[in-house]
Amino acid sequence: MVVVDKENFMGGTGIAHFEHVMMADEMHGMNRVYAKVTLKKGCSVGYHVHNGDGEDYFVLSGMATLDDNHERTLYLKPGEHYFTPS
Structure with a gap:
């Protein structure tokens, strides 16, 4: 690794x-x-930004704050995930 x-x-x-x-x-x-x-x-x-690829976020611990293309703010807790496409 x-x-x-x-x-x-x-x-x-x-x-x-x-x-x-x-x-x-x-x-x-x-x-x-x-x-x-x-x-x-x-x-x-x-x-x-993601052009031609995506990304998946999976939160193991803590809190994640994501800016979704300046359209909304997401708050993820442990066990939650978000996929951002191209």
Whole structure:
């Protein structure tokens, strides 16, 4: 498993801790990221869009706040998930 810390990921704050289950080349173009991502309180991933790919968020602990294309704000609790399509 490849583990990487990314500071200010996509313009976010703090450190996003990635534990990659599979790397992009192992998924043969079917996906780009398959990882457990840990964000400590106050850390974030910056706003970004998905063109040609989607992303699924599944919350293990804590609370996640998602900006859905500036149209609505979602608050996810442990056990909840959200898929953002292309």
